[in-house]
Amino acid sequence: MRHELIIVGAGLAGVALAHALHVDGHAPRVLEARARCGGRILGVDGFDLGPSWVWPTLQPRLAAWITAHGLRSYEQASTGALQFEDADGRMQTYASGMAQEPPSQRLLGGSAALLVPLPALQRAGLIETGVSVRALHLGVEGVDVIAQGSDGTRRLQARRVALALPPRLIAAMAFDPPLPAALHAQLAALPTWMAGQAKFVARYAQPFWRAAGFSGTAFSQRGPIGELHDASLPDGRAALTGFIAWSASMRAACADLPGAIVAQLQRLFGSAAAQPLAVHVQDWALEEFTATPADSAAAPREHPDYAPIVLPEPWRARVLLAGSEVAPDFGGYLEGALQSASAAHAWLSAR
Structure with a gap:
């Protein structure tokens, strides 16, 4: 079976992108390496152990998301x-x-309240947890996604792939054909915020x-x-x-x-x-699906200078980076996750 789109990562960016496409009538396949969804959003009894603050007056997409979903x-x-x-x-x-x-x-309800579309996506059978994507192989008509799950290694096919992951986790994947060395180094050098x-x-x-x-x-x-x-x-x-x-x-x-x-x-x-x-x-x-050894060795004290990253040809037409750290503004923040999801939705809708 070939999927129209595979989204790798079910943090806020991946969930928001899947929700937008599902509303449009599409059925993206979402693969999440963890046993849970949410990425760096994590709470216990309503208390946040991940991001907790929002600034609606400064973060327009987050403000719109809060309003659209009736959050307080x-x-x-x-x-x-x-x-x-x-x-x-x-x-x-x-x-x-x-x-x-x-x-x-x-x-109210902690940052996990932002994942309000998640139950509908799960009921639709669009999200699979416990599946870690290890490699991408580019073909003539799409991308082979090589993943590891509880049932062993599997190969999925997709017309397009959206990587809703931090750049360092993307750099840890195997690409065939390989990414340019300079781009790989750029991805590996970008710290994952708070990792x-x-x-x-x-x-x-x-x-x-x-x-x-x-x-x-x-x-x-x-x-x-x-x-x-x-x-x-x-x-x-x-x-x-x-x-x-x-x-x-x-x-x-x-x-x-x-x-x-x-x-x-x-x-x-x-x-x-x-x-x-x-x-x-x-x-x-x-957290192996958040941090790399580089994140632990030198955690940034100031917010890194994040910016959009576009893959070169021949990958550009098939694979999009869609995680928070590649947002044009507020990279690494919840607002950045929604910005990246919006940009990815626009990119996919135009093709």
Whole structure:
């Protein structure tokens, strides 16, 4: 069986592209290497362990997506004092806190709410998980997609292929004929945004920091937490969330990272932080379908300069790069994923 289109990757970009084509009456085949969909979107009980903030006033496609699907957002809690811990563990409290402009927003249901088209795509049988694409072979009338699943190696055929993946994962695929060496090097050099990072959520019975006059926002030069925010939900469930500043190798060497996190939360907010209901840690550097060793070795501190990448002939007519990191703006962000999906939909619709 030859498919009209195979989409590789069921993160937000792949899901949005599949949804647009499905609405048009097409039946794209979506292959996802993980056992779940969502890519870097990952939550637990409504709390985000992947991307969590949106800025609808700055991100038009995301704003339109939120409106079209009836999603709701709420402002990031920031009222109260800010804590700063220096490298020696000295604490400074800033009563004025940190006002964000424009204010960051969170989505009810977490970022997973953005995957609202997913159930319809799954009911239509368009998405298959646990299938990792390893190679692309270009033919006269299409592309042979070589994939590895639970049933072994399989070969699928498609007229066109959309790769809704980070560039480094694309560089790890085998292409026949090979990509030009310069292009392969370019793909391999582009960091996957947040791939080398780790994030945590510490859940509590009450937002005790608010009663003590703290915003829940904190920054530290000592770690393991580098940046911290209030992640409490509108329904009253309380949590603190943040990013681990330690490198991937330091995280791997820590025998009890959740314990180290709780110890630092106690330094920041006192003994009330000692008994979380749960601590969830997501180390993206350990995700083989997100990060490569290069992402862990040198995680960028500043946002990389992403830009659209078009494959050269003879690949150009058959294969399109459609992941967030190749978006014209907001590369690596949720907005970038929707931009790439929109551009891919336009490209496919014109052919």
